[in-house]
Amino acid sequence: MTRKEAAKVRPGQTHVEAVRDTFPGAVLDVARQAEDQVTITIPADMLPDVVEFLYYGRDGWLPNMVGNDERPLNGRYALYYLLSMEGADPSFVTVRAEVDPSTREFPSVTPRVPACVWSEREVRDMFGLAPVGLPDERRLVLPDDWPDDLYPLRKDSMDYRRRPAPATDVENYSFLYEGDVEETTEVPMGPLHITSDEPGHFRLFVEGEEIVDADYRLFYVHRGMEKVAESRLSYDAVTFLADRICGICGCAHSVAYAESVERAQGIEVPLRAQYIRTILLEVERLHSHLLNLGLVCHYCGFDTGFQHFFRVREKAMDLAELLTGARKTYGLNLIGGVRRDILEDQKMATVRLVRELRGDVEALVDMLLSTANFESRTAGIGRLDPKAARDFSPVGPVARGCGFARDVRFNHPFDGYAHLEGFGVRTHDGCDVQSRTLVRIEEFMDSLSMIEQLLDGAPAGPVLTEGWTYAPHKFALGYTEAPRGEDMHWAMAGDNQKCYRWRAKAATYSNWPVLRHMFRGNTVADAAIIVGSIDPCYSCTDRVTVVDVNKRTETVLTKSQLESYCRRRTHSPLKGRGDA
Amino acid sequence: MIELTVAVIQVLLLVLLAPLASGVTRKVRAKMHTRQGTSIFQDYYDLAKLWRRCEVQPGGAGLVSRAMPPIFLGTMVIIAAGLPLIARACPVPLLGDVITVLYLMALPRFMFSLAALDSAGSYTAVGGVRELLLGVLVEPALILTLMVLALACGSTNLGVMADSVASLAAYPPVAVVVAGVAFACACYVEMGKLPFDVAEAEQELQEGPLAEFSGPSLAMLKLGMSVKQLVVASLFVAVFLPFGAASVATPLGLAAGLVLFVAKLAFVMLAAAVIENAVMRVRYQYLGRYTWFVFGLAALSFVFLVIGI
Numbered sequence: 001m002t003r004k005e006a007a008k009v010r011p012g013q014t015h016v017e018a019v020r021d022t023f024p025g026a027v028l029d030v031a032r033q034a035e036d037q038v039t040i041t042i043p044a045d046m047l048p049d050v051v052e053f054l055y056y057g058r059d060g061w062l063p064n065m066v067g068n069d070e071r072p073l074n075g076r077y078a079l080y081y082l083l084s085m086e087g088a089d090p091s092f093v094t095v096r097a098e099v100d101p102s103t104r105e106f107p108s109v110t111p112r113v114p115a116c117v118w119s120e121r122e123v124r125d126m127f128g129l130a131p132v133g134l135p136d137e138r139r140l141v142l143p144d145d146w147p148d149d150l151y152p153l154r155k156d157s158m159d160y161r162r163r164p165a166p167a168t169d170v171e172n173y174s175f176l177y178e179g180d181v182e183e184t185t186e187v188p189m190g191p192l193h194i195t196s197d198e199p200g201h202f203r204l205f206v207e208g209e210e211i212v213d214a215d216y217r218l219f220y221v222h223r224g225m226e227k228v229a230e231s232r233l234s235y236d237a238v239t240f241l242a243d244r245i246c247g248i249c250g251c252a253h254s255v256a257y258a259e260s261v262e263r264a265q266g267i268e269v270p271l272r273a274q275y276i277r278t279i280l281l282e283v284e285r286l287h288s289h290l291l292n293l294g295l296v297c298h299y300c301g302f303d304t305g306f307q308h309f310f311r312v313r314e315k316a317m318d319l320a321e322l323l324t325g326a327r328k329t330y331g332l333n334l335i336g337g338v339r340r341d342i343l344e345d346q347k348m349a350t351v352r353l354v355r356e357l358r359g360d361v362e363a364l365v366d367m368l369l370s371t372a373n374f375e376s377r378t379a380g381i382g383r384l385d386p387k388a389a390r391d392f393s394p395v396g397p398v399a400r401g402c403g404f405a406r407d408v409r410f411n412h413p414f415d416g417y418a419h420l421e422g423f424g425v426r427t428h429d430g431c432d433v434q435s436r437t438l439v440r441i442e443e444f445m446d447s448l449s450m451i452e453q454l455l456d457g458a459p460a461g462p463v464l465t466e467g468w469t470y471a472p473h474k475f476a477l478g479y480t481e482a483p484r485g486e487d488m489h490w491a492m493a494g495d496n497q498k499c500y501r502w503r504a505k506a507a508t509y510s511n512w513p514v515l516r517h518m519f520r521g522n523t524v525a526d527a528a529i530i531v532g533s534i535d536p537c538y539s540c541t542d543r544v545t546v547v548d549v550n551k552r553t554e555t556v557l558t559k560s561q562l563e564s565y566c567r568r569r570t571h572s573p574l575k576g577r578g579d580a
Numbered sequence: 581m582i583e584l585t586v587a588v589i590q591v592l593l594l595v596l597l598a599p600l601a602s603g604v605t606r607k608v609r610a611k612m613h614t615r616q617g618t619s620i621f622q623d624y625y626d627l628a629k630l631w632r633r634c635e636v637q638p639g640g641a642g643l644v645s646r647a648m649p650p651i652f653l654g655t656m657v658i659i660a661a662g663l664p665l666i667a668r669a670c671p672v673p674l675l676g677d678v679i680t681v682l683y684l685m686a687l688p689r690f691m692f693s694l695a696a697l698d699s700a701g702s703y704t705a706v707g708g709v710r711e712l713l714l715g716v717l718v719e720p721a722l723i724l725t726l727m728v729l730a731l732a733c734g735s736t737n738l739g740v741m742a743d744s745v746a747s748l749a750a751y752p753p754v755a756v757v758v759a760g761v762a763f764a765c766a767c768y769v770e771m772g773k774l775p776f777d778v779a780e781a782e783q784e785l786q787e788g789p790l791a792e793f794s795g796p797s798l799a800m801l802k803l804g805m806s807v808k809q810l811v812v813a814s815l816f817v818a819v820f821l822p823f824g825a826a827s828v829a830t831p832l833g834l835a836a837g838l839v840l841f842v843a844k845l846a847f848v849m850l851a852a853a854v855i856e857n858a859v860m861r862v863r864y865q866y867l868g869r870y871t872w873f874v875f876g877l878a879a880l881s882f883v884f885l886v887i888g889i
Contacts, residue, residue: 185702186702187702187703187706188702209706209864297860300860300861301774301775301777301860301861302859302860302861303609303613303857304609304612304613304857304858306613307613307614307615308613308614311614371858371859371860372775372858372859372860373775373859373860373861373862373863374860376862376863376866377860377861377863523863523864523865524706525863525864526863
């Protein structure tokens with residue numbers, strides 16, 4: 001294909017044609033939301049075939065699947081399988097299918113593309129749509145005491161200000177064991193664990209100290225943000241709510257949300273605002289990666305390193321304060337641009353701080369890498385089989401530590417990243433904790449250089465676009481590479497200046513399902529560092545339901561945590577490190 | 581009579597100083613972390629507070645768990661009474677035998693592991709097993725080095741050994757020096773400081789067996805563990821660095837011995853604190869690699885002893 005012809009074909013078009021050729025008659029409708037985003041509508045029973053074809057056949061990865069109650073619009077539910085095409089013709093292809101509101105069933109894609117598992121479980125919880133053939137039908141998001149027939153995100157569900165009466169008093173979540181060793185001891189880790197400051201309940205199935213399998217349950221801290229955004233906030237206030245999804249990578253979320261609206265509405269963001277957003281995203285990466293490097297030290301029992309990384313991290317926080325007025329990169333994004341420009345003296349101060357950070361961190365990293373036992377604590381620990389990684393679409397340093405060059409900044413360059421020169425995806429192929437740590441170290445250094453280059457290259461001009469017209473029921477994707485991986489926001493505007501549906505996918509949401517595979521074959525002693533190596537963000541993942549943490553659930557869990565969980569199964573001497 | 585006074589002074593000294601030593605260690609750690617840190621007397625405050633708290637035990641726990649903390653602390657007190665710390669002779673000769681000391685040190689470890697299993701928690705059980713593993717790995721080196729010294733000095737009495745080392749009469753000298761180095765390493769492991777605190781690894785096992793204790797039991801256990809660190813360090817000081825300890829039991833000599841002993845102990849504890857904060861916890865599977873090195877040194881000293889250099 002010559003260059004001229006290539007220029008005529010819009011991104012994603014080749015994938016649409018390929019689907020048309022392979023599945024004649026499957027494509028009912030093609031709609032384009034943005035230059036790099038195309039949505040095809042197909043019949044629901046074709047879902048597994050088409051998604052599998054795009055996923056494995058055309059280098060697609062699945063960040064997320066969005067359910068939507070479109071009964072007020074067209075009388076049906078809709079599912080949007082978002083696929084990030086990262087091979088030839090990079091683009092986002094969304095596969096849309098409608099689900100009949102009377103049967104509320106659709107064929108599950110999970111048996112063919114495991115990456116869908118959490119999204120399909122979530123759609124089941126939130127909309128009551130049944131994925132037929134879904135291997136794991138436990139609740140994902142809703143708590144045990146939530147009534148069976150109440151689906152929070154349906155448009156006709158209970159008012160968000162009310163709360164249903166608890167349906168049960170007992171904890172009835174069952175942890176699944178998939179290993180092939182018959183005799184194991186169950187070790188509970190959490191819901192409150194000394195090394196994590198957020199709740200998550202892990203069950204380790206161990207033989208001696210070796211972990212044979214693990215299962216876990218999250219979503220203890222639902223905040224119901226998506227429902228609140230739909231019912232309470234106007235669409236332009238949601239950027240500030242999106243900030244609050246995460247205590248660390250808030251800016252990544254609000255940029256992703258703002259850009260999903262901007263793309264859907266066709267708003268042109270001024271170039272300077274794009275640069276500023278990019279700089280803030282990188283500042284966020286600085287302090288997040290320093291946090292994780294510190295935590296790696298802490299999990300290994302090396303608190304001196306932990307404290308020193310946190311000391312240096314203060315400079316990254318100062319940087320945020322300098323640029324946004326707050327120690328966190330919060331509250332800067334508006335639909336159409338940013339609220340605050342970077343002035344000349346702030347620029348100079350930023351450059352100075354970046355230089356200091358580079359020196360400090362280089363010295364600390366040298367210290368970390370040469371500390372006794374670092375190698376033995378991290379190399380070969382928490383290995384993630386690249387095959388499992390391909391199946392489950394992990395993101396961020398988890399995927400890049402497995403040798404996959406997945407980074408939205410480079411796969412789908414947006415904002416200032418499109419203008420950067422001399423940077424690339426950092427990958428390591430050890431698939432272990434060490435690789436993930438090294439990826440973070442290298443990215444940290446890259447971020448420093450990126451900030452310098454962006455500050456130099458930022459063109460003068462306005463930082464906010466105003467005076468555009470609002471069109472209802474348009475939707476698009478917004479995406480950013482948060483420090484932990486890609487954040488993917490899908491927003492559809494309503495006809496009342498509110499979001500009709502907002503789906504925020506945090507990076508860690510994609511990384512939890514592979515954790516089980518990382519645990520296998522390691523020891524209890526390494527469990528904490530393995531969880532730490534995905535740099536988990538519990539509250540980011542737990543953002544969906546209308547119920548918030550209630551006292552009752554907490555009490556029940558604490559009580560059961562105090563019980564003895566040791567349980568013996570029948571006997572087998574077999575040592576196993578089960579594969580999927 | 582004066583011997584008994586010395587024994588009582590030693591016990592009081594070690595028990596009363598243990599929280600201070602632990603507090604200073606915490607302060608050193610804080611400084612290395614670039615933190616302010618708590619007061620060096622914080623451990624006293626902690627113990628006082630724990631002592632006032634009520635005691636809660638896990639449902640399945642029985643007599644072993646209740647008896648363990650007093651036994652742990654009591655054994656340490658008994659060992660402290662018998663060591664030749666401020667004088668070169670053992671205050672209580674009955675307790676000054678190498679073999680007695682080694683057995684007395686094994687007792688709390690045994691009780692600790694037993695209590696860990698008794699409370700039926702999964703993390704505590706893992707911690708208890710690790711504690712035993714540590715014992716199995718490090719005790720041979722301790723025993724061998726002390727035996728080498730016993731042969732070199734011609735007695736298994738710690739007082740005689742100390743006297744012989746202090747007067748440079750122990751023969752052969754190289755064997756004694758190598759045994760000293762091996763013993764120092766073994767003591768460091770035995771103290772249960774990082775990187776060898778595998779049994780109570782906070783991040784891995786949520787404090788292991790300690791997690792199931794509370795109130796006065798926890799206070800006794802915490803005190804017992806700080807005393808244990810001091811006792812182990814004192815054992816090293818007493819046997820391999822006895823220089824300056826009073827050779828005859830005059831009040832003045834004993835006072836000088838006391839001051840020198842505290843200085844030596846402080847030096848050893850500070851060195852240990854610095855090492856502790858510069859390393860990561862060893863993976864418990866690799867524990868053997870380190871202890872083999874220590875045991876190798878001990879064996880080397882035995883070889884030197886046999887060939888007489």
